[in-house]
Amino acid sequence: MLITKIYQLNEIAQAANELRLGELIAFPTETVYGLGADATNEKAVKRVYQAKGRPSDNPLIVTVCDRQMVIEYTGELSKQASALMDAFWPGPLTLILKIKPNALPSVVTGGLKTAAFRMPQNQATLELIRQAQVPLVGPSANSSGKPSPTTAQHVFHDLEGKIAGILDDGPTQVGVESTILDLSTETPTVLRPGAISPKQIEAILKTEVLYDNHQVKQQEVPKAPGMKYKHYAPDAQVIIVNETSWPAALAWAKQQVEAVGIMATTDILNELETTKLTYCLGDDVVSASQKLFDGLRYFDEQPAVKYILVQGFAEEDLGAAYMNRLKKAAGNTFFDK
Ligand code: TXA
């Protein structure tokens, strides 16, 4: 068992040193915490899969602090890639680009001819990468099967004893993972919705962008290997409640013998008589996205809770990313009575 150290923002140099030695350090980003290891060190990257309990053919994002680090693996950037980096980097947009043959270890790429690159908007992490002098692999720092971590405490809960440290910069701001855009195909394709919407990407590229949301079957060779893996769902049944269904949903909750957790915005919770089984999502879809995973973790710690009613939002812009994660957690179950 390792002792997992919490690094404060004035201890970046020590954390960077651990990374250079092949140790694992979780780092903050604007979306969720990532699990960092030197992307050029095969042994270190293998330990990431072990620590997370992640299937090893699911490729990892390469997290960089500048464009030069990308160019090293891809060669000259395409116009599209440069334009998107100008517009959205640092920020929650991951770009899948073709790489030079064998430029990165196959444990990083899952043996693909492409790699996913991301420059997160977090000053401490950009400094960490600068000081480590290597790009970091950065899957979300949860154990496989748990929601992505949005605080250092979530990471500690899942990975204590398995990683050398966590650089703590408080709760993340966006709360859902980055948009993934595949630029290696003829038509740019969004493989995972995030805070940067297809509309915003289209406005920069001035061309249509596809959205690929199909679930890949186990035998099928997936375009995005991550597509075939089961996503997080709590033990309790999550039920999505749309705005107009709240009165009926709350009446239903009252009749249940088993405990029902409620995750909703302030205005809806204000209408309720006080009960301990609520989690406030703040005022709008922005705060709800930031808090979604924390709320699901909160109820997961309470085995008595058998149902969780969670507020749905319109599936546009950030709401599309929020609903994408929520629908997976709910197995697509909506309150409908
Ligand atoms: O916001 C984020 O992107 C966070 C923070 C920590 O940066 N990271 C994150 O990483 O969500 P992860 O590993 O949990 O999700 C990355 C996804 C996986 O589903 C993986 O299959 C996919 O990206 N991916 C990675 N490389 C790929 C590639 N070359 N082609 C297609 N999909 C790829």
Ligand code: MG
């Ligand atoms: Mg993940």
